Structure formats: structure tokens, C-alpha cells
Amino acid sequence: AQKITQTQPGMFVQEKEAVTLDCTYDTSDPSYGLFWYKQPSSGEMIFLIYQGSYDQQNATEGRYSLNFQKARKSANLVISASQLGDSAMYFCAMREDMSGTYKYIFGTGTRLKVLA
């Protein structure tokens, strides 16, 4: 069965430092997608980055990169040069593609606080 695990309920990082948010997943589907979303205190869900299971290279989007380790079933988000505006909840999510259901599941999230 699909499962997403985020083991860090909260993280602190100093401004301008890099931070890694952990995400592990479990699936038996060979084709799947992994996503990271940011939820600031205002409540909206903001898409950050996507990694397909067949993608050979790690995804990058500006200061965000996804450290995809398929054998270990991990999809950690790396934020470089943290900014105060990065303080938010971060959710990892997965979608299985081969099953035909296109269900997304989410982890419980990590609250990141960037310190000045």
C-alpha cells in the first residue's frame, strides 16, 4: 500500500543555510511521482517540485532540489540559502501511476522555522 513518512515534525535552520527535509515512501507500483508542497501560515498549498520515478536526474527548481534515492525509497527536499519566507509547513506527497487510480497521498508534514 502507498505510504509517505515524514519523521521530522519540526526543523530550525539559520537564514542563508541549507536544510534537508526528509521523506520516505513505500509503493509497489514501478511508476509513480513524488511531490513537495509548501503551506505558509496563510494556508494555501504551493507546489514546489516534482520527481518522476523514471527520471534519471534529481529534480531542481531554483533553490529547491529533490534528493531522490530510489533504492532507499527516499525523496528528501533540499532548500539552499534559506530565507525567512521559507518558514512554513512542508508536505511530501506521492501519486501511483500504473494502478490507474491516480490517488495522491500526503505525509504529515514538517514545520520549518528559519531563524534570522
Next chain:
Amino acid sequence: NAGVTQTPKFQVLKTGQSMTLQCAQDMNHEYMSWYRQDPGMGLRLIHYSVGAGITDQGEVPNGYNVSRSTTEDFPLRLLSAAPSQTSVYFCASSDIWVAETQYFGPGTRLLVL
């Protein structure tokens, strides 16, 4: 291009009342879904649809009904509200064949007394 819109933004219900949360998208997306978000938890899938006339249950479907008569609209119905349904509800849509992102609505905050 409005993206995904949800109405209302906030609603208070009494136990046993019914209501419909509205969701609409103007991106011609086949896939639409409803999630609920409770404190300390991620988003849990309630129902989803892969096209007009096609719906299926997610992780927490009990107490909720959906229908999809058009590509644009995907309403969520609470037939008899319970305090356990107090939550923030998000609607989302995406292109099935281009799964890089799912677009979320702004959310509906529901309080059931």
C-alpha cells in the same frame, strides 16, 4: 484564468445539517479531488474524479458524497454534518497525463457545532 476556486471560504454548521462545498476549475483538468486537513496531519484524500461521470473513494470517504457532471465542477456534499467533520477542505485539480503538479484551491474552513 482563475485556477481552482472554492466557495464558501468559511462555514459554520450545526450537527445534522447538510451543505455542499463548491469547487470549480477552468484549466480543463480531468483529475479533481477533495482533501481534508486536520491539525497535525497532512492532507487526506476524501474523493476524487478522473473525468466527468467518474468518481471514486479516497482514504476517508465516509460522510461525504461527490458527483462530477461537468469537467469544471466537483462539489462535495455533507449529508448530515458531524463535529468530526470540522476541518479545512481543499479541492485540487491536475492534468492526468501531465502529473507534475496538482493545483489547489484556497480551502474552505468548516466548523460543525
